[in-house]
Amino acid sequence: MIDTPSDSVVYSIIIRNIAEALLAPPDRIVPSARLLTDLNAESIDIADIRFRLEHELNLKIDHKGMIESLGTNLSTEEFENRFTVQFICEHVMRKLSEQRGTA
Amino acid sequence: MTAIGIDIVSLDKIRTLWENHRDRLMNDIFSERELSSITANKDGTISLPEHLSNRQLRYLGTRFAAKEATVKALGVPYRVAFNWCDIEVTGGDCVEVELRGEPDAYALQLGVKRLSGSTASTDMTCLAIIVREI
Numbered sequence: 001m002i003d004t005p006s007d008s009v010v011y012s013i014i015i016r017n018i019a020e021a022l023l024a025p026p027d028r029i030v031p032s033a034r035l036l037t038d039l040n041a042e043s044i045d046i047a048d049i050r051f052r053l054e055h056e057l058n059l060k061i062d063h064k065g066m067i068e069s070l071g072t073n074l075s076t077e078e079f080e081n082r083f084t085v086q087f088i089c090e091h092v093m094r095k096l097s098e099q100r101g102t103a
Numbered sequence: 104m105t106a107i108g109i110d111i112v113s114l115d116k117i118r119t120l121w122e123n124h125r126d127r128l129m130n131d132i133f134s135e136r137e138l139s140s141i142t143a144n145k146d147g148t149i150s151l152p153e154h155l156s157n158r159q160l161r162y163l164g165t166r167f168a169a170k171e172a173t174v175k176a177l178g179v180p181y182r183v184a185f186n187w188c189d190i191e192v193t194g195g196d197c198v199e200v201e202l203r204g205e206p207d208a209y210a211l212q213l214g215v216k217r218l219s220g221s222t223a224s225t226d227m228t229c230l231a232i233i234v235r236e237i
Binding site: 042044047051052063065 | 120127132
């Protein structure tokens with residue numbers, strides 16, 4: 001969960017980049033917001049968000065790994081419900097933690 | 104038996120993606136073969152021009168739309184995790200799709216014989232339709 005100062009900074013970066021990629025007001029980028037259904041993100045927007053976060057946070061977020069971490073054999077509805085801003089935050093935090101662990 | 108996938112991509116979004124992240128597009132979204140008409144130099148080296156012409160952007164946009172349309176034609180957008188480069192699009196206005204990795208394994212399970220289709224674009228949008236033949 002997002003509970004340390006450094007995590008808060010990362011959280012702010014994620015929110016800002018999602019908002020910029022989707023041309024959406026930052027106050028709409030709440031943890032529970034579903035990217036595909038609530039924020040109308042398309043596949044190309046998801047790629048844009050990944051690349052923006054990779055650049056700003058200096059990490060690698062591969063598409064396949066991100067989708068896999070949501071779970072396997074999901075229905076479209078299950079996927080859409082799990083693919084939230086909170087999920088992106090947790091996934092990025094996990095990737096950063098892994099990167100720090102191997103540094 | 105056939106199934107169809109269709110997708111539309113905004114040319115502005117393709118332009119933004121290229122101008123901001125072109126170094127990441129190769130081997131993440133597009134294969135070297137898909138980008139070769141844009142990036143390959145005569146001496147065999149590869150370069151990533153900062154700006155592309157509308158024609159080049161439309162080419163890229165229709166590739167991306169064809170990839171997304173392929174995912175839809177396979178009928179399982181989120182059941183199979185994949186890398187975009189596992190779906191390679193060849194051709195011009197008439198396209199063929201070659202699969203690798205998980206999408207290829209899944210298509211084999213379905214008995215897919217061929218994935219092909221066509222693309223179209225304007226200065227605003229790129230469209231692709233892919234037909235799955237079994």
